[in-house]
Amino acid sequence: MSLISRALGLAGRASIVAVGASVASVVIVGIDQRRGATPQIPDHPGPYSPEEREAAARVYLTALTVPAAAFRVPFAPDCVRTENGLRTGFGADHLKWDLHLHLQYATIREVRDIVVTVDPPGREGVVRAEFTLVTVVGLRARVSEDFLVPAEDCLIHSIDARISLGRGPRG
Secondary structure: OOOOHHHHHHHHHHHHHHHHHHHHHHHHHHHHHHOOOOOOOOOOOOOOOHHHHHHHHHHHHOOOOOHHHHHHHOOOEEEEEEEEOEEEEHHHHHHHHHHHOOOOOOOOOEEEEEEEEEEEOOOOOEEEEEEEEEEEEOOOOOOOOOEEEOOOOEEEEEEEEEEEEEEOOOO
């Protein structure tokens, strides 16, 4: 075995150890954050106002760029998320850890141009958020997400996201 192949093998093993240590660190931090976090649900029995239901969806939008907010998102235990028809979220715990570990969201630099509509015509219990995602390399995507957030419990029961690539509005 040549000196170069040994060096490359050692560098490869070192990078695997470094990535593993980084992931372990994120998981440990997440366990600590989960332990102290409570979902942001207003402190009164329902029914909850449109503003309170909008706030539940906005906590989720914050968690897209701030992983520390993941354990404060008020997901219902059986919440599911779909993106363009494909299921990408499988329950509250999965969704919270997905947001916290931030693997699929790491390329998002910011969420902008947010327009929220509570109970669009004929869609009671829905909070619709339309916004632009800007990635770290400057690509933009237009996103429309429908959150099922009933007035009875103010929890997110489902998220239906439709994502299209494009420049979106300038700003």
